[in-house]
Amino acid sequence: MRSKRSRLDRYLSQQAGIRAADIRPLIGTGRVMVDGSVATGISQVIDEFSRIELDNTVLQANTPTYIMLNKPPGVVSATRDTKHRTVIDLLQRVDRDKLHLAGRLDYNSSGLLLLTNDGRWSRRLASPQSGIPKVYQVTLENPVSTAYVTAFADGMYFPYEGITTRPAQLKITGKYSAEVTLYEGRYHQLKRMFGRLRNRVMVLHRSAVGTLQLDPRLTAGQYRELTTCESSAIWAGQSGGAISNSRGR
Numbered sequence: 606m607r608s609k610r611s612r613l614d615r616y617l618s619q620q621a622g623i624r625a626a627d628i629r630p631l632i633g634t635g636r637v638m639v640d641g642s643v644a645t646g647i648s649q650v651i652d653e654f655s656r657i658e659l660d661n662t663v664l665q666a667n668t669p670t671y672i673m674l675n676k677p678p679g680v681v682s683a684t685r686d687t688k689h690r691t692v693i694d695l696l697q698r699v700d701r702d703k704l705h706l707a708g709r710l711d712y713n714s715s716g717l718l719l720l721t722n723d724g725r726w727s728r729r730l731a732s733p734q735s736g737i738p739k740v741y742q743v744t745l746e747n748p749v750s751t752a753y754v755t756a757f758a759d760g761m762y763f764p765y766e767g768i769t770t771r772p773a774q775l776k777i778t779g780k781y782s783a784e785v786t787l788y789e790g791r792y793h794q795l796k797r798m799f800g801r802l803r804n805r806v807m808v809l810h811r812s813a814v815g816t817l818q819l820d821p822r823l824t825a826g827q828y829r830e831l832t833t834c835e836s837s838a839i840w841a842g843q844s845g846g847a848i849s850n851s852r853g854r
Contacts, residue, residue, distance in 0.1 A: 609652055609653040609724070610650055610651070610652045611650070611651060611652070612647065612648050612649065612650060612651075613632070613637070613639065613644055613646075613647060613648070613649040613650075613651050613657075614628045614629075614632075614647035614648070616651055616657065616665075617631070617637070617657075617659075617664075620664075620665070621657075621659070621664050623659075628647060629647055631659065632644045632646060632647055636659060636660050637657070637658070637659055638656075638657070638658040638659075639651060639655055639656070639657060639658075640655055640656050641656065652725075653665075653667050653722075654667050654668070654669050654723070667722075669721070669722060669723045669726070669836075670700060670703075670704065670720075670721060670722050670723070670830065671719070671720075671721045671723070671726065671830060671831040671835070671836040672696070672704065672719065672720040672721065672828050672829070672830055672831065673717065673718075673719060673817070673819070673820060673823070673828060673829055673830075673831055673835075674692060674695065674696075674717075674718045674719070674720060674823075674826075674827075674828040675715070675716065675717070675718075675819060675820075675823040675824065675825055675826065675827055675828065676692055676710050676714070676715055676716060676717075676718040676825075676826075677715055677825035677826050678712075678713045678714065678715050679712065679713065680692055680694075680695065680712070680826075681712055682706055682709035682710050682711070682712075682718065683706070684702075684704075684705060684706070689712070692706065692718060692720070693720075695826050695828070696720075696828065700722070703722045704720045704721060704722050705720065705721065705722070705724075705727065706718065706719070706720055706727070707719040707720060707721050707726065707727035707730045707731065708727075708730055708731060708739075708790065708814070709790075710809075710811060711793065711796075711809065713809070714809040714810065714811065715808075715809070715810045715811075715825065716741075716742075716809075716810040716811035716812055716819055717811045717812060717813060717814055717817070717818075717819040718811075719814065719831075720828075726836070726839060729839055729840065730814070730839060731790070733789050735839075736788050737788070737814060737815045737839070738786050738787065738788055738813075738814075738815060739786070739787050739788075739790065739811060739813070739814050740784065740785070740786050740811065740812050740813035740814075741784070741785045741786075741787070741795060741809060741810065741811050741812065742778075742782070742784055742808075742809075742810045742811075742812055743782065743783050743784070743785055743795060743799070743806055743808070743809055743810075744781055744782050744806075744807045744808035744809075745781050745782065745783070745799060745804045745805065745806060745807060746781075746804060746805040746806075746807055747781070747803070747804045747805075748780050748781060749777050749779075749780065749781065749782065749783050749804070751777070752802075753775050753777070753783065753802060754775050754776075754777070756775075756798075756801075756802060757772075757773040757774065757775040757785065757798065758772050758773065758774070758775070759772070760772055760773075761797075761798055761801055763791065763797065766791070768791075770789065770791060770794065770798065771787075771788045771789050772788075773785060773786060773787050773788070773798075774786040781807075784812075795809060796809070815838070815839065816838070817831075817835055817838075
């Protein structure tokens with residue numbers, strides 16, 4: 606989703622319906638406020654979360670929303686689908702149609718999924734340059750061997766895309782299970798990587814994004830808002846901290 610950044614004069618003209626000829630005088634006489642301060646000029650950059658006031662009348666006062674969802678299997682990671690239930694359908698919120706996904710999980714996969722109305726935040730999560738780790742618990746059809754650790758650390762070449770995957774960390778947690786940390790999100794990446802090793806993924810569950818752990822109090826299909834600390838930590842190269850009982854913004 607694209608961030609709705611714009612010049613102040615364009616917002617006042619296009620969204621507030623103010624004539625272009627009237628905008629400069631309004632701003633010049635201090636009648637327009639942006640985030641509690643007098644507007645600095647017609648070219649001032651604002652976004653969808655900037656508080657805009659004209660003569661003490663609020664024109665815009667949107668609040669950013671960040672949600673953690675425990676996605677169950679059998680639900681589509683999409684905002685709408687004509688055949689299947691989507692993660693948006695799980696949300697009992699009046700603002701759910703304004704939210705989009707910050708990353709995806711396969712139809713049969715489960716675990717931590719993040720939703721937001723903040724385009725800049727979701728792009729930060731999805732950007733390969735951010736290198737935010739994502740942790741998965743994997744159950745496989747056949748036994749896991751120590752050779753898997755090296756194979757994942759070395760990366761695998763995907764000829765269709767013409768790329769080699771980034772080094773990934775694989776920790777053996779049982780005869781048929783492993784914990785994998787990825788630093789990117791290629792299409793069906795884990796299933797394809799294990800497929801190279803002739804081992805089929807039976808269960809795939811995402812437990813963490815960055816340092817943000819899936820809240821164990823959330824059963825399948827449940828969700829909660831992130832705290833301010835959790836949502837803002839992404840800009841410091843992390844994705845949150847300890848689980849908190851407090852509500853987000």
